[in-house]
Amino acid sequence: MVKIPFCEFCVKTRVLCQKCQSLLDSGRYQWLDVEVSDALLKVARKINLSEVEYVKSYEVDDLVIVLMRNTKRIPRGAFVQFEKELSSALGRSVKVVEYGSINEVIAQIVSPAKLLTISTSWLPDGTTETVVKIPSRELRRLPIRPERLQAIISQISGANVKVELVKERELRA
CATH class of the missing domain: 3.30.300 (GMP Synthetase; Chain A, domain 3)
Known part of the structure; x- marks a missing residue:
């Protein structure tokens, strides 16, 4: 059971x-x-x-x-x-x-959309921010809207999370 x-x-x-x-x-x-x-x-x-x-x-x-x-x-x-x-x-x-690890959880939540990167930034005030980058072309494949995704990942991880959609041109630059 x-x-x-x-x-x-x-x-x-x-x-x-x-x-x-x-x-x-x-x-x-x-x-x-x-x-x-x-x-x-x-x-x-x-x-x-x-x-x-x-x-x-x-x-x-x-x-x-x-x-x-x-x-x-x-x-x-x-x-x-x-x-x-x-x-x-x-x-x-x-x-x-x-x-599992927060990165594994994030990858499963955004699936079937593909992730570019998950990184942690340390801010001047001593806190951290997890930045999740997703190609903008994957937007339609996300199970939930990016702002709701940001909220739910923050809730699960207890961390400050920012979800960014990255355009193709920015990837090549």
């Missing part, structure tokens, strides 16, 4: 025990995480998710980004089916992303 942070009973009944309620109260998880956990339990009846572990979910417009561990162990065909089943259970588009 898929590993989730909440008790299975709490997720199914939507009545949380003290332990599960404290996970929400701490701010570590939101109600969306409970909904996604419930959907995962339903999908796990059809698809083997025994080695998969739920990490966290983020919602952008009508897209839910689900961070998970060990999804690479799911065969490709089953993974596509898994995303479809999860989307159906939640009633929204879902993109399942393997939890």
Whole structure:
């Protein structure tokens, strides 16, 4: 069975025990995480998710980004089916992303669009900014608008993120 942070009973009944309620109260998880956990339990009846572990979910417009561990162990065909089943259970588009380094997460979120670079700039005030450069021709392939992409990557990484679309002429210069 898929590993989730909440008790299975709490997720199914939507009545949380003290332990599960404290996970929400701490701010570590939101109600969306409970909904996604419930959907995962339903999908796990059809698809083997025994080695998969739920990490966290983020919602952008009508897209839910689900961070998970060990999804690479799911065969490709089953993974596509898994995303479809999860989307159906939640009633929204879902993109399942393997939890790893922030660069890996960014690459999976922008997919099928191609990335140019991901770099970190250190600012004079001591903070950092992660700059994600995407060729402007890839704009139509992005799953979400660049400004929303910037917001969701910032939310996931906890870092200041800037998404830049780079024109072809700028690449050659």
